[in-house]
Amino acid sequence: MMSDFTSGFWSIYIIAFTVLGFAFCVFLLLAMNRKISKEEQQETTKHVWDGDLAEYNNPLPGWWRIMFWGLLAFSAIYLIYYPGLGSFEGVGKWSSVGQFEEEMAQLEAQTKPLYDRYSVMSVQQVAQDSVAMGMAERLFLNNCAQCHGSDARGAIGFPNLRSGAWNWGGTPEAIQESIAGGRTGVMTPFAEVLGDAGADQVTAFVRALSGLDHDAGAAAAGRPLFEENCVSCHGENGAGSQAVGAPDLTDDIWVYSSSDRAIRESIVYGRNMEMTGGTQAMPAHKDLLSPGKIHLLTAYVWGLTN
Numbered sequence: 204m205m206s207d208f209t210s211g212f213w214s215i216y217i218i219a220f221t222v223l224g225f226a227f228c229v230f231l232l233l234a235m236n237r238k239i240s241k242e243e244q245q246e247t248t249k250h251v252w253d254g255d256l257a258e259y260n261n262p263l264p265g266w267w268r269i270m271f272w273g274l275l276a277f278s279a280i281y282l283i284y285y286p287g288l289g290s291f292e293g294v295g296k297w298s299s300v301g302q303f304e305e306e307m308a309q310l311e312a313q314t315k316p317l318y319d320r321y322s323v324m325s326v327q328q329v330a331q332d333s334v335a336m337g338m339a340e341r342l343f344l345n346n347c348a349q350c351h352g353s354d355a356r357g358a359i360g361f362p363n364l365r366s367g368a369w370n371w372g373g374t375p376e377a378i379q380e381s382i383a384g385g386r387t388g389v390m391t392p393f394a395e396v397l398g399d400a401g402a403d404q405v406t407a408f409v410r411a412l413s414g415l416d417h418d419a420g421a422a423a424a425g426r427p428l429f430e431e432n433c434v435s436c437h438g439e440n441g442a443g444s445q446a447v448g449a450p451d452l453t454d455d456i457w458v459y460s461s462s463d464r465a466i467r468e469s470i471v472y473g474r475n476m477e478m479t480g481g482t483q484a485m486p487a488h489k490d491l492l493s494p495g496k497i498h499l500l501t502a503y504v505w506g507l508t509n
């Protein structure tokens with residue numbers, strides 16, 4: 204267990220405080236632990252209230268002392284077994300993280316046979332199994348919907364998985380790779396290369412490619428700029444490349460919307476994880492989900508368009 208103490212001093216401080224408090228309680232109990240005679244029992248503390256109310260000076264009752272000893276014994280055992288004394292982790296090596304991991308592993312082991320049943324089936328077969336798809340839908344809602352939407356139609360910056368246009372590929376293998384390994388498309392910024400006028404011209408050309416309204420003169424001027432700077436990733440005619448996750452610019456499906464402004468923004472600022480604050484990446488799930496779950500999710504995503 205990692206301790207929260209950054210210096211050894213505070214750990215020792217807490218231990219000293221706890222042990223001294225414990226010793227003080229033991230001392231108090233021992234001091235009170237005496238038999239008293241009948242006469243002594245009649246003695247009062249000499250405090251008198253309202254003229255005739257006095258207080259006997261009797262020791263603590265036996266049942267109360269036994270309970271207190273029991274409590275002290277319990278806390279001693281507790282502090283030896285569990286973490287509590289400064290950064291001492293306890294002989295039981297218990298930690299909340301450890302307990303959590305143990306419970307997760309148990310749950311994983313319990314549900315594994317459920318997923319194993321489908322691991323031997325092909326993605327196509329699993330996609331036709333309604334029980335499997337019920338499980339997969341829950342997995343999708345828990346792990347994917349926050350980015351791709353509960354209907355898998357995505358949002359600005361998060362691909363629509365029902366569009367049928369795949370930036371990284373729509374085969375079972377490509378989808379499985381997207382989920383397990385994650386994807387980070389790098390669209391480099393072109394502000395410096397193109398300048399303001401160049402950015403306008405290339406934007407017009409991209410709009411022309413996908414049949415959006417555009418300024419024909421600007422688009423014509425944008426063509427050579429596109430050929431020079433963009434085809435290496437987006438392909439000869441702008442149809443995209445699944446090898447680098449570059450979207451098809453000729454269809455009407457957009458990761459970042461088809462507005463003039465969004466297209467220009469993609470070109471000028473780029474769409475790159477480091478440059479846009481770390482939001483535009485598909486996280487790898489191979490360490491988060493078991494292979495059995497990834498297989499089900501692959502079938503689910505594949506089944507959305509097949």
Ligand code: HEC
Pocket residue numbers: 343346347348349350351360361362364368369370371372373378381382386387388389448482483484485486488500504
């Ligand atoms: C943190 C947000 C986030 C989560 C969670 C997330 N995704 Fe993604 N996903 C993205 C982004 C962003 C992309 C686009 C990456 C790129 O092209 O640079 C993407 C891309 C994909 C692709 C590739 C799409 C294509 O056009 O080729 C698939 C498939 C996919 N995600 C499936 C899933 C599944 C299934 C899950 C749940 C296990 C999931 N994603 C969870 C953000 C997320």
Ligand code: HEC
Pocket residue numbers: 388389390391393405409428429432433434435436437447448449450452456457458459460466469470474475483
């Ligand atoms: C290094 C490869 C690369 C180069 C070069 C490149 N792009 Fe991209 N482009 C990408 C990738 C990858 C994406 C997807 C980014 C994402 O989804 O996060 C993208 C996204 C885009 C988008 C947004 C598409 C959408 O669906 O919203 C536009 C528009 C675009 N690029 C235009 C261009 C233009 C114009 C050029 C040349 C000036 C260019 N790109 C050069 C890789 C590239």
